[in-house]
Amino acid sequence: MSDRRFALLLMVPAALFLSAFVAWPVVKLGWDSLFDTQPLAGTSEFVGLGNFADVLGSADFRAAALRTVVYTVFVVTCEFVLGLATALLFNALGQRSRVFRTIFLYPLMIAPVVAGLLWRFLLIDNFGIVGQLLSQVRVLSDSNAIGWLSDPDIVLFSVAIPDIWLTTSFMTLVLFAGLQNIPGDVLEAARLDGAGARTMLVRVILPMLRPVIAVALIVRGVDAARAFDVILIQTGGGPQSASQTLSLLIYQTMVRFGEPGRAAAMSIVYLVVLFVVAVVATRTIWSPGGEQR
Amino acid sequence: MNPQSPATPGWSRRSFLQLAGLTGATAALASCAAGGPAPASTGGAGTGASGSISVLVEAGGKAELEKVAALFTQQTGTKVDLVELPYDGLFNRLQTELSAGSVSFDVAALDAVWLPTFAGALAPLDALFTDAVKGDLFDSLVSGAQINGAYVGMPVWTNAEILFYRKDLFEDAKEKAAFEKKYGYPLAPPTTWQQFQDAAVFFTRGTALYGTDVKGAVETEWLAHVGQAGAKGLVLDPSGKVIIDSPEHLKALTFYSNLNNTLKVAPPGAAQVDWGGAQNLFNQGKTAMMRFWAHAFPLIPTDSPIHGKVGAAPMIGGAAGVGGVPGPWYLSVPKSGGKAEQATKFVQFAYDNNALSIKSSLGLAARKSAFAEYAGKPGYEHFAALTATLDGPATKARPTTPKWQQIVDTALVPMLQKSLVPGADYAQLLSAAKGQIESLVS
Amino acid sequence: MRGVGQKRSTVAALWVALVVVVALFGFPFVYLVLTSFKTPSDAIAIPPAVLPRAWSLQNYTAALQAPGVVASFVNSLSTALISTALSIGLGVPAAYGITRFASRAGRVFMSATLVTRMVPPVAIGIPIVAMANALGLRDTPTGLGLAHATISLPLSIWLLCSFFESVPGELEEAARVDGCGRLRALWSVIMPVVSGGVAVTAIFAFLASWNEFLFALLLTATRGQTTPIVIANFQTQFGLQWGPMTALACLYSVPVVVLTLFLQRRIVAGLTLGAVKG
Structure with a gap:
């Protein structure tokens, strides 16, 4: 047996598994999206692309898609800024900061459902501790001045907090590792050229971190766009659906309203867009020549 | 979104307590006629009926059924697993499983407003609705149980x-x-x-x-x-x-x-x-x-x-x-469940022992005779307020739509x-x- | 960056900043732990307080006595073990095949694996429920473990590839010259070298399943319910059981916290490896 065939053989079990449990469900989803199915009545009628027309024309779907984009951009931006800042901090302080890096790692390990619950508990009106503490230090006039989870204008950002809390450490650790890989002489040379801290960051450090940043942003972007449990636990998508992202809308359409055809059409649109965005993002910000796999 | 949801055509306009009093005697008879606790007959089934059934119930309503379930197990040898879910989670699970036609439960407690949605997937319980049973339940509860001509749920408790x-x-x-x-x-x-x-x-x-x-x-x-x-x-x-x-x-x-x-x-x-x-x-x-x-x-x-x-x-x-807005709950048996016989028996048993529900932390029931038994006892002061509300001229059930x-x-x-x-x-x-x-x- | 003319005051300021950042990040979890030791009604007091008025274990006893809680821990554990075993069992040969015998098929497979990472779980959740029903695996740890492997297998392959790539090719060639078969070479020469990496991968596969919510919500009902679902179910309409809920959340985090404490360095390595080498 040639090496090539042997390699193929090694990949077969995993490939079969993923085809059966990921590829096939996606195909099934595509098929389902062509039917108007009423599971409780037991009827199913072929409607071609009717579900897609219906979904794309639906204000709820478009609003949820927009919210998903806003949520993702907000989460990833905050994580990147906070993550880079802490990574630089850790890097500047070196080995002595190791204990803190361990503490910083913890949120990453916590179940999202616990995080969602915890933050609901921290932010909820009347008995949330955050409002209480902020009012005690006189940042807020009273503990309910901000309706974190009840004000539709800000709820989308409030429900993003646990996600940011959970995974900023991922950003930090990845960027920190990237920083450690920057050769000291490059930095030294820049310093000798008289570069200030800001110039160093923008002109030297960030460009050198580019491949790392690209991976971190894409990985987190895809995850944030799929966020489900943290939001479900905190608000269930409310108030006024203001925190209902695509994942929640699909879940609601499918599980609560029992409309599998529409839900499948939404899923397909969601999947395709996510995929295209990820590929385009990879192509654009991945450093050229850096792709080994 | 409502824990105790309502029903259907308006709650009985007749005076609740008066009625309860009038029918007290018939109710006592009815409960015997309907089988009562009748350990002999149910015990007989015990030969092959040990095993278990699982009952889906809204988390807060679970207490209502605990005593009934314990007595059922004691008398029939069939274990009853009460599975509690939050209100929304319960609806979602019913929707998923009844749609798929394969269920993980044998009996479920349904909010009245859900009956029209799921009626097609629920087994008819017409045999349980004898005249005696219908006589001891409030009219609105009986008519709420009937969807497209079949009784698909047995009232267990009501609230407002x-x-x-x-x-x-x-x-x-x-x-x-x-x-x-x-x-x-x-x-x-x-x-x-x-x-x-x-x-x-x-x-x-x-x-x-x-x-x-x-x-x-x-x-x-x-x-x-x-x-x-x-x-x-x-x-x-x-x-x-x-x-x-x-x-x-x-x-x-x-x-x-x-x-x-x-x-x-x-x-x-x-x-x-x-x-x-x-x-x-x-x-x-x-x-x-x-x-x-x-x-x-x-x-x-x-x-x-x-x-x-x-x-x-x-x-x-x-x-x-x-x-x-009256909030009755019904016990229903899914068509696709595997233990229909035991499940139906449990539903009947829950009806027969409805008064046990009152002793639970929720303290609610569905039968007139059960309410009558406790009216005026200490610790049940809210019954007067509840029955007056259910009896109110403006009391209306939510509409029947899937x-x-x-x-x-x-x-x-x-x-x-x-x-x-x-x-x-x-x-x-x-x-x-x-x-x-x-x-x-x- | 370091050590070049940093003033002492700058260093002190950086330390202060670090402590503040870490404290802010740590506070929510500390508050969770503190709340779990309050009495149930103190946990939802208005206004809330950071410290318990009286320390109490009531929430823990209430949480552990709630039906299904202990069983859910067993389910979580068996589900996570099944999905970890699947991910490693299928992932190791696949990653080895991809990295050792660089081929077109390998690259295609790798990209396909990455694509599966982009599939929203909510999208494939429903077809998977139907499949689990058909296989008779609904509401079982096995069924849920299979579903979780769809998340952790791609991740595992990705991580394992990085580890296999770091093994010098000569090592395997030497083994082959010694007359080892290809499988033998993988098992007795390569595996010992990458065992650390496999362990890290296993931790991640385990955590992915341990913390997963959506598939567990869709696929389990009673017998197979995992703890995240039980925690979420404490939010009933009939009253706020936040005290017991926080206790359960704390208990569920204990294994993870311990794991992190002991394997911190490996976890960091695993997290960064994939991305940095990416």
Whole structure:
């Protein structure tokens, strides 16, 4: 047996598994999206692309898609800024900061459902501790001045907090590792050229971190766009659906309203867009020549 | 969104207690006729019937069935697994499993409004509905159980919102004097919208105490006010026409939301206040009055600052008088379940031993005879308020439509939440909701 | 960056900043732990306080006595073990095949694996429920473990590839010259070298399943319910059981916290490796 065939053989079990449990469900989803199915009545009628027309024309779907984009951009931006800042901090302080890096790692390990619950508990009106503490230090006039989870204008950002809390450490650790890989002489040379801290960051450090940043942003972007449990636990998508992202809308359409055809059409649109965005993002910000796999 | 939801055609207009008394004797007979605890017959099945059945139930309602389940196991040898889920989770699970046609449970407790949605997937229980059984259940509960000509659920308990108030505040001499001086009539638990507003304004003391709560995350309470305003139907009229823009609906919304928007007698964050949130505010002593499901009366924790200081009164009334939204629950057996025989037996058993449910922490039941047995006993003071509310002239059940949950989630709750912003245009919100609902039910 | 003319005051300021950042990040979890030791009604007091008025274990006893809680821990554990075993069992040969015998098929497979990472679980959740029903695996740890492997297998392959790539090719060639078969070479020469990497991968596969919510919500009902679902179910309409819920959340985090404490360095290595080498 040639090496090539042997390699193929090694990949077969995993490939079969993923085809059966990921590829096939996606195909099934595509098929389902062509039917108007009423599971409780037991009827199913072929409607071609009717579900897609219906979904794309639906204000709820478009609003949820927009919210998903806003949520993702907000989460990833905050994580990147906070993550880079802490990574630089850790890097500047070196080995002595190791204990803190361990503490910083913890949120990453916590179940999202616990995080969602915890933050609901921290932010909820009347008995949330955050409002209480902020009012005690006189940042807020009273503990309910901000309706974190009840004000539709800000709820989308409030429900993003646990996600940011959970995974900023991922950003930090990845960027920190990237920083450690920057050769000291490059930095030294820049310093000798008289570069200030800001110039160093923008002109030297960030460009050198580019491949790392690209991976971190894409990985987190895809995850944030799929966020489900943290939001479900905190608000269930409310108030006024203001925190209902695509994942929640699909879940609601499918599980609560029992409309599998529409839900499948939404899923397909969601999947395709996510995929295209990820590929385009990879192509654009991945450093050229850096792709080994 | 409602723990104790309603039913169907209006609750019996006849006097609840009177009826209960009249039928007491027949009920006793009926329970024997219907099989009673009859250990001999059920025990016989025990030979092959050991094993277990699983019963899906809303988390709060689980207590209702615990005693019944224990007795069932004792008498038949069949173990009963009570599986509890939150209200929304229960609906979602029923939807998923009944749609898939493969179920993980043998019996489920269903909110009355869900019966029309799931009727097609539920086994008919017509054999259980003998004349004696029908005679001991309230008419509205019997007719609510019948969808497309088949009985698909057996009522287990029913509930309604009543008025909880702080006795220590309402009976305080100083408060009484100050109230009378300000409003010109004596302080008492309110019975009308106007009195309710007055008392709520009176007891609002900065952020230390609020008059009442306003719940933006649930719709049933507003619906009760719609009934009180004299609407022909809640959201839909009996013929199925959407009437959410009627003057009665507008009056109710104005009353409901103005408590928050103009009178400002409710704690902040009304848009996301749900049953649990409202209950905690009251139990923590932050609100002077709460409109809430009757079952919560015996549930006030002993370490709560207001324990022992709470009174129960019938729900307030509007132009059409006192009214509530009845919240009955039914036990149903899925068609696709594997243990239909034992499941049906459990449903029958739960009916026979309905009075046991009253001894649970929820303290609710469905049979007239069961209520009659406990009326007037100490610890069941809320029964009078509950029965008076269920018996109120404006009491109306929610409409029978398979799309009800969807109407609630996508139209009613968002509409209420939008109305809780100062300056909201109530009429415009209602007419927008009308369009949405029409597209759902058409 | 370091050590070049940093003033002492700058260093002190950086330390202060670090402590503040870490404290802010740590506070929510500390508050969760503190709340779990309050009495049930103190946990939802208005206004809330950071410290318990009286320390109490009531929430823990209430949480552990709630039906299904202990069983759910067993389910979580068996589900996570099944999905970890699947991910490693299928992932190791696949990653080895991809990295050792660089081929077109390998690259295609790798990209396909990455694509599966972009599939929203909510999208494939429903078809998977139907499949689990058909296989008779609904509401079982096995069924849920299979579903979780759809998340952790791609992740495992990705991580394992990085580890295999770092093994010098000569090592394997030497083994082959010694007359080892290809499978033998993988098992007795390569595996010992990458065992650390496999362990890290296993931790991640385990955590992915341990913390997963959506598939567990869709696929389990009673017998197979995992703890995240039980925690979420404490939010009932009939009252706020936040005290017991926080206790359960704390208990569920204990294994993870311990794991992190002991394997911190490896976890960091695993987290960064994939991305940095990416």
